[in-house]
Amino acid sequence: MAFDGKRKTLATTVGVVVFMGAMAWASVPLYDWFCRVTGYGGATGVAEATDGRILDQTIKVRFDASLEKGMPWEFKPVQQEMTLRIGEEGMAFYEAYNPTDRVVAGSASYNVAPFGAGGYFSKIDCFCFEEQVLQPGERVQMPVVFFVDPDIVDDLDANRSKHITLSYTFYEIDLPEDMQAALATGDAGSTTN
Structure with a gap:
């Protein structure tokens, strides 16, 4: 049972790291798009x-x-x-x-x-x-x-x-x-x- 808990924790941690990496990669184009559409940031x-x-x-x-x-x-x-x-x-x-x-x-x-x-x-x-x-x-x-x-x-x-x-x-x-x-x-x- 303890081994399954560690796998779940590891999978969750890897998922969070992958998600955060994807968000960091996409943040600049998304922010640029948002600013152009709304005029935010001038x-x-x-x-x-x-x-x-x-x-x-x-x-x-x-x-x-x-x-x-x-x-x-x-x-x-x-x-x-x-x-x-x-x-x-x-x-x-x-x-x-x-x-x-x-x-x-x-x-x-x-x-x-x-x-x-x-x-x-x-x-x-x-x-x-x-x-x-x-x-x-x-x-x-x-x-x-x-x-x-x-x-x-x-x-x-x-x-x-x-x-x-x-x-x-x-x-x-x-x-x-x-x-x-x-x-x-x-x-x-x-x-x-």
Whole structure:
């Protein structure tokens, strides 16, 4: 009988360990999905276009930029803020500069504050949708096209927001394989972003 109790305890322990491992593995994609669906944590939506509704109410959008530690670029918003009508399409630019003597690839993460407004902030096009590669000394202006969904005025928590801050953080990533191969063969001059 004691041996059956030990087997049961062992099976339960193994089951708990497997369950916890599965939950840890799935937590990041589930959390990302949850944030994108609800706007929690400042995650934004992605849209093809506005739905055509433009309200007389305005909202101020502020732009913020930062770099992860070790990222050698310079990165900043071209304009600090803009005011637009809720539902109206806006376009802002961010500038990145690679002051180094090497090719550097980067990817941008983003969020929106206040967090409750994230679900109503939709991007139509954004440099953050794909990796960016800058040649030595290259400076680029990168657009983000967006709108604030008019449904924000019906949300009792989010409708108090008179401004929204869109923040990006650039971090360095590995160069794409084709660029690494071109650099290895000395043919980097023929690669493009």
